[in-house]
Amino acid sequence: MLKFAANLSMLYPEHAFLDRYAAAAADGFEGVECMFPYEAPAAFVRERLEANGLKQVLFNAPAGVAARGERGLAALPGRQSEFRAGIDQALAYATALSCPRVHVMAGLAGPDDSRAAMRDCYLENLAWAAAQAASACVTVLIEPINTRDIPGYFLNRQQDAHAIVQEVGAPNLKVQMDLYHCQIVEGDVTTRLREYLPTGRVGHLQIAGVPLRQEPDRGELDYGWIFGVLRELEYSGWIGCEYRPADSTTAGLRWLRAARG
Helix, strand or coil: CCEEEEECCCCCCCCCHHHHHHHHHHCCCCEEECCCCCCCCHHHHHHHHHHHCCEEEEEECCCCCHHHCCCECCCCCCCHHHHHHHHHHHHHHHHHHCCCEEECCECECCCCCCHHHHHHHHHHHHHHHHHHHHCCCCEEEECCCCCCCCCCECCCCHHHHHHHHHHHCCCCEEEEEEHHHHHHHCCCHHHHHHHHHHHCCEEEEEECCCCCCCCCCCCCCCHHHHHHHHHHCCCCCEEEECCCCCCCCCCCCHHHHHHHC
């Protein structure tokens, strides 16, 4: 059976962050993910997880200074000390929440930045992060993101992400494959799934409708078909529901009931 995790940074926006855990459990979710849990002490988040019988399956490492629009530090030369401090914070939260995955964002490439230097920095930082995470039994994830939503984001294509994972060579470094981003950048989602899931290098999936990033049953991707492909490929990992509800989150979960049925 496919396992779906509610993304609490996007779903249930009518509730305060910590109250979204109860809302997700009430709708039958057993797993949750979020972008950044750091607004609340880890002990408070753990209380909500335990009270609602939920598993925290993923969150992001700190991604830099939000007020400056930063989207990660991993590929930014000269920011290594900040990157490492962020990984330490993320792993402390992961340990407290028994969360097995942390997504590490690459950052933005400016027009005058050397992509070669950024890639070297990225490889070095990811190798260090994976080594630190291994002792906490945590998998580090990297995610190709489309440049329509995040202009200038360093990592955009599945092939490039898998090449980086292979080059680093850490068993706990994997790809977070977001089918929304994949469709916008590359398309041919079924072929990508058949190509990459059997490699064992995909550590997490995320979904959303394309192009508006709403419910999966809105837009150009046929998720009924895609879920069938995932069953055929015997995908047993979590599927993060990282979309913006068109209206009420609960009212928009018809797609989830159909997928479970």
